[in-house]
Amino acid sequence: xxxxxxxxxxxSYGKVQALKNISFEVQQGELFGLIGPDxxxxxxxxxxxxxxxxxxxGSAKIDGLDxxxxxxxxxxxxxxxxxxxxxxxxxxxxxxxxxxAALFGVxxxxxxxxxxxxxxxxxxxxxxxAGKLSGGMKQKLALSCAxxxxxxxxxxxxxxxxxDAVSRNEFWDMLxxxxxxxxxxxxxxxxxxEASRCDRIALCNEGSILSIDTPQGIVQHFDAPIYGIRANNxxxxxxxxxxxxxxxxxxxxxxxxxxxxxTNFDVSKFESEFNHMDDFIIKSIEPTxxxxxxxxxxx
Amino acid sequence: xxxxxISVKNLTKQFGNFVAVDNISFDxxxxxIFGFLGANGAGKTTAMRMLCGLSYPTSGSGTVAGYDVMRxxxxxxxxxxxxxxxxxxxxxxxxxENMRLFASIYGLSKKHTEERATELLNQLNFMxxxxxxxxxxxxxxxxxxxxxxxxxxxxxxxxxxxxxxxxDPITRRQFWELIYxxxxxxxxxxxxxxxxDEAEYCSRVSIMVDGKICALDTPTRLKEQYSANSMDEVxxxxxxxxxxxx
Numbered sequence: 001x002x003x004x005x006x007x008x009x010x011x012s013y014g015k016v017q018a019l020k021n022i023s024f025e026v027q028q029g030e031l032f033g034l035i036g037p038d039x040x041x042x043x044x045x046x047x048x049x050x051x052x053x054x055x056x057x058g059s060a061k062i063d064g065l066d067x068x069x070x071x072x073x074x075x076x077x078x079x080x081x082x083x084x085x086x087x088x089x090x091x092x093x094x095x096x097x098x099x100x101a102a103l104f105g106v107x108x109x110x111x112x113x114x115x116x117x118x119x120x121x122x123x124x125x126x127x128x129x130a131g132k133l134s135g136g137m138k139q140k141l142a143l144s145c146a147x148x149x150x151x152x153x154x155x156x157x158x159x160x161x162x163x164d165a166v167s168r169n170e171f172w173d174m175l176x177x178x179x180x181x182x183x184x185x186x187x188x189x190x191x192x193x194e195a196s197r198c199d200r201i202a203l204c205n206e207g208s209i210l211s212i213d214t215p216q217g218i219v220q221h222f223d224a225p226i227y228g229i230r231a232n233n234x235x236x237x238x239x240x241x242x243x244x245x246x247x248x249x250x251x252x253x254x255x256x257x258x259x260x261x262x263t264n265f266d267v268s269k270f271e272s273e274f275n276h277m278d279d280f281i282i283k284s285i286e287p288t289x290x291x292x293x294x295x296x297x298x299x
Numbered sequence: 300x301x302x303x304x305i306s307v308k309n310l311t312k313q314f315g316n317f318v319a320v321d322n323i324s325f326d327x328x329x330x331x332i333f334g335f336l337g338a339n340g341a342g343k344t345t346a347m348r349m350l351c352g353l354s355y356p357t358s359g360s361g362t363v364a365g366y367d368v369m370r371x372x373x374x375x376x377x378x379x380x381x382x383x384x385x386x387x388x389x390x391x392x393x394x395x396e397n398m399r400l401f402a403s404i405y406g407l408s409k410k411h412t413e414e415r416a417t418e419l420l421n422q423l424n425f426m427x428x429x430x431x432x433x434x435x436x437x438x439x440x441x442x443x444x445x446x447x448x449x450x451x452x453x454x455x456x457x458x459x460x461x462x463x464x465x466x467d468p469i470t471r472r473q474f475w476e477l478i479y480x481x482x483x484x485x486x487x488x489x490x491x492x493x494x495x496d497e498a499e500y501c502s503r504v505s506i507m508v509d510g511k512i513c514a515l516d517t518p519t520r521l522k523e524q525y526s527a528n529s530m531d532e533v534x535x536x537x538x539x540x541x542x543x544x545x
Binding site: 036037038039134135136161162163164165166167169190191192193205234235238251252253254255290293294297298 | 337338339340437438439464465466467468469470472475476479480482483493494495496498499500518519531534535538539541
């Protein structure tokens, strides 16, 4: 059975179409990433799937249950960590956990094995008020609270936004551990470098899904030659490379500019044309998720 | 003025017994894109507040845009640009009205304001949107607009606080092109971020851990030094040992 099934889901706020007729499935036990910039519709989809909003059109099933008809049952089976920190800052770490356990009618002891790898890290601070925790610790508490009733599907809306690289990496390690417990994880992020930590990803933009596949599958679909170029003067290089023969697109990408070519592109000709620039280098590269995203956006 | 736009020596900021910024020293050259990295709680924000003239150091010395960080906070504020992580233009004013407002805050003459507004609108290809309310613009446009408005008074240095979080990849690259152009024209760019792909765009980056700068070099050399494939790896190697924040 699929953990999540989405059929032709649409949602508008007034004139703004937040989600435009999207459909896909998430398998049980999958770590599924919804990847896209602000305004892609990620949070709207989360609110629909956690039964906080009703769709304008279409339907979805969570654990085989209908999102509109069976919303009460769904709520007891999903865990949801919204993008904004939403625990009680005036309650202690322990009290927050007790509160969520009481809401779902469960005992902390019964789920302790599940949350232990995460909660044990903040347990030394169990009497501290949640509002006084550091960002990384808040996140661990929020995740513990979202797991306290042993949900079958865990929804995490941008859990790593605003978090530093070390904590971000730890967070993804925690998700990998949870996945081994059989929990389906549906997670969103605006940061494309996190895609590789997911089993499958959906790239989304402005309310639509651009592509769905494994991270490897997504980049394999990039069907044009792509090169990295650099020189001492990156700006001059960028501007002239765009006008060179056989260049479809050229844009900054960190230390290198990425150059997307067509079949008329001749590397050695390009090299001899640009060799006069100081420290000029061209090399063949593997496309990244961002390269794919850019190509899909421009299509 | 010399070609060094930011120069600090042994800069320290203490809150009670807590040393938020611990004896940091570095120089930033004119036209450089300088990345200022660090884990949560490393002291980035405190350091940046001192460089922007918003707080005075406990000890140390230095200059920003030629003005003393120990004494001339007000002068520093006039000669720098600042773009916050949080969108801070006025949603209920039009594009042009926002430009005029910030120009007048920085004391530009009426004539100069109109000239600069025209220049910036052309730079963004945005002339047709000049009378659009800023609140109705897409996020990417707002970000680009915030950046050019931060340059309206021709500051020597612009401070950017996580400028491209949540922006789509195309807009993000257009944004970096704007930064490259500003740097090419001699504006120094000082960027704080904890997203490491952003660090790869910088001429040089520094990495703060527990209030100290523990690495400072070009991304290429840092990657060589730490035998890493990406700045993300370099950062994680250095920041893993952090005692605070996290």
